[in-house]
Amino acid sequence: MMKQSIYLTLSLALSLTLASCSGDKLSKESVLPPVSEQRSELDRWCQEHxxxxxxxxxxxxxxxxxAERSTHTYPPRLEQVRPVLEALEATVLSLYRDKQFFTSSDFIPAHPLLRIYLYGGANRDGQGVDLLFNRKAPSIELYIYNVDSFSPTSQVEVYRLIRSAQHQIGRHLMTIHPYDHDRFLSLGPDRYSSTTEPFADAYRSYEKSGRLREGLGLNRYAYSRGFYSILGMLGAREDLAEMYSVTLTETPAAITQAEQDAAVPDDANGDEDAKRRYAEEAKVAHETFVQKRAFLSKYIEEAWRIPLQRLQLQSLQLMNQYLDKHHATQP
Incomplete structure (x- = not known):
């Protein structure tokens, strides 16, 4: 009898509830604000562009x-977000929508980036080195740092933005089209480091002396060791992505000059033992640079079916058009 009483009570309550609901009229207006009102003007611009x-x-x-725990990142100033994204769209993203290069279904936007994260400050590691990319992030995510210091009139800031984005997009495309990692690794495995500690002082010296652009790209410290950039010394994956990024932001003449300079030994100051050692180091650096350059060109042409130099020239044209438009100057 007790169970029957409980069932009757529940049935009565349910009937009354349904009867009450059936008599109510649902409001035609949502209690939530429209989506367009939830978004800011900046959000709508990001959505459209x-x-x-x-x-x-x-x-x-x-x-x-x-944000990696070891970094000093912080949120960007809102007024800086759109200028950075406009520069990214004009100099980098538009390149990957150019049908004269990327006609295959294997390329962006057929295999797009998933998210683009923006941070106001630098991505400095424990050695104080300003990394251009998040080494732990998946290749489908793009991380943009130094947003607050960006200016469309600064060649250095525009260069740093493009270098960072091209490195990360290059790594993304290299994931879609895998390369012979072991073969590339064999071109210089003993020179890689898992941290920035071995070259932190060299990197910071360029930054502190006002030669940040040089420090980020082609410089003697890097190419005398067979690298396109100092950050390429972090590992084979970073090295090849750095080579791709540097190639798309430096002229063919500049890369050829770096290749030739790599063959020039350091001054031994009359020390014959040092002279022989420096000559051997220069020989190895030059050969490594040449082999890596050939590897990248062959990989891009065979796997992506695009001549690397054509891609390089188009990237440089987009970068120079943007710099000219904004009358960018050296610091």
């Missing part, structure tokens, strides 16, 4: 879970 054409969600609001 980045998310829709490139399928990448833009995330500029602070999320500590997506």
């Amino acid at each position: 980045i998310t829709r054409p490139f399928q990448a969600e833009v995330i500029y609001r602070w999320d500590r879970n997506h």
Whole structure:
């Protein structure tokens, strides 16, 4: 009898509830504000210019879970977000929508980046080295640092933005089209380091002396060791992506000059033992540089079916058009 009483009570309550609901009229107006009102003007611009054409969600609001613990990153100033994205769209993203190069279904936006994260400050590691990329992030995510210091009138800042983006997009495309990692690794495995400690002083010296652009790209410290950039010394994956990024932001003449300079030994100051050692080091550096350059060109042409030099010239044209438009100057 007790169970029957409980069932009757529940049935009565349910009937009354349904009867009450059937008599109510649902409001035609949502209690939530329209989507357009939830978004800011900046959000709508990001949606129109980045998310829709490139399928990448833009995330500029602070999320500590997506900042490495060892970095000194912080949220970007809102007024800086759009100028950075405009530069990214004009100099980098538009390159990968150019049908004269990327006609295959294997390229962006067929295999788009998933998210683009923006941070106000630098991505400095424990050695104080300003890394251009997040080494732990998946290749489908693009991380843009130094947003607050960006200026469209600064050649150095524009160069740093493009170098960072091209490195990360290059790594993304190299994941889609794998390269012979073991073969590339064999060109210089004993020179890689898992941390920036061995070259931190050299990197910071360029930054402190006002030669940041040189420090980020081709410089004697790097190419005298067979690298296109100092950051390429972090590992084979970083090295090849750095080579790709540097190639797309430096002229063919500049890369050829670096290759030739790599063969020039350091001054031994009359020390015959040092002279022989420096000559051997220069020989190895030059051979490594030449072999890596040939590897990258062959890989891009065979796997991507694009001549690397054509891609390089188009990238340089986009960068120079942007710099000319904004009358960018050296610091």
